[in-house]
Amino acid sequence: MPFGLVKFGLRKAYPARHQFTPANTKLKKRYDVVIIGAGGHGTSIAYNLAKYHGVTNVAVLDKGYIGGGNTARNTAVIRSNYLTEESVAFYRESLNLYRNLSNELGFNVMTENRGQLTLAHNDAAIRNFRWRAEVNQHLGIRSELVDLQTIQEIAADLNLSEEVRYPIIGGLWHADGATARHDAVAWGFAKGACERGVEIHQLTEAQDIEVRDGKVIAIRTNRGRIECGCAVQAVAGSSSTVAMQANIRLPIHTFPLQAMVTQPYKPSLFPHISSPQLHVYTHQTSRGEFVIGGGSDPYPLYNTRATLEQKESLASAIVELFPHLAQAKVLRQWAGITDMTPDYSPIMGLSPVRNYFLDAGWGTWGFKATPICGKSMAELIATGHVPEIIRPFELERFYRFRQVNEAGATAASH
């Protein structure tokens, strides 16, 4: 065995090439594109710019490390059963890209086609689900209203008793629903981008954005000033504060969202289950842990602290759905920071500052959009034209009172 190690150490392949830009790489004086934020979205934009548009003089900056912000803090759910045509078209495309993402990146992102079941506990929810199912089917998405018998076949352990506070009366079954490993998504995009010449500078914080004559010209960082042809911010959880460096006000309020996982169990639940009324959702990961998430906190905060109230509310709701989890121990808990918009839809595209692009307002729905958002934003940056698929999500919509209302279909928020 030790000989094997020595042999490996002496081989040319060792040390292996860095997957990402090495830590001591100097910043260049100028980049064509500077991307602020090296999460899933930032690295996805960089990857698409390099691979499909030949734009490789790109720097991705992150004040922390790759995928270490809210990319690491979401609960990795992918679905497209929204209510408006604009959202369905957008998220449907993202889901299609996720299906082939491991092949595309040459990196296993562990996409699992679980299906998603949203539960109805009252007539209003059934009406809403029927509406969503019709819209979804019309746009080619697998989404249907299901009765209790089907629910039992989908999730045998789900408590369908009437002896609870809010009995389940039906559900919306979305066979296309899935999960993927969130870290791997950021790593895969980052690796692919770096292989094509993009530089990812970690521990490099954007501290000020220089704007002259209404146009972005440079970014000041803790490691010096870099000039840029254009810049894009992809900083979920800090969208307002980063945009404010360029004097841009956004229609965003920032809330924590708390989640937790239980100790591991034998596989018993495959689909993702969500209850908008109980403000809880769960699925069992391939490690056996139940990931439990819910609505955002009741008031804004830039902090990932835990509160007993929120944990209590998650626990009481999940025990109503899966009584056997009453014995479960909580293995770990955390919070993500969500940039909530008034219409529960993202803000993508142009900003009031020329050559400064926005990828913001991702609230509780950012992870599922990572591939399509990167693809569309890269197209916008490379060609200067706003792709049709993201046009409805421009910042300008708020000035025209043309919101894309997804409050009802965003199950896991207040």
Added chain:
Amino acid sequence: MKLLNCPLNGPRNIAEFSYGGELHTMPNPTMCDSREWAEYVFFDRNEAGVVTEWWMHNASAYWFLAERNTITDEVVRTFPASEMFTERVDSINADKA
């Protein structure tokens, strides 16, 4: 349990309150253009730091103001709206506020 000091009811569990948004000046709805109105309705500074905001004690429907640090969640002080407003602000006297 986190406490919020209601100017009317004293210290109560923060779960008894509703958050009512940042304090900002309403433009005169009869005079301002639609962009200005959109800014007022949708846009906020959303600052990370000490922010003055509206809160309501649900059971008594009492609205008041609080200065709260949105990074540490520390409430600096709470005070009745009468400290800042001497009369009702609506479309008729919006400019005076």
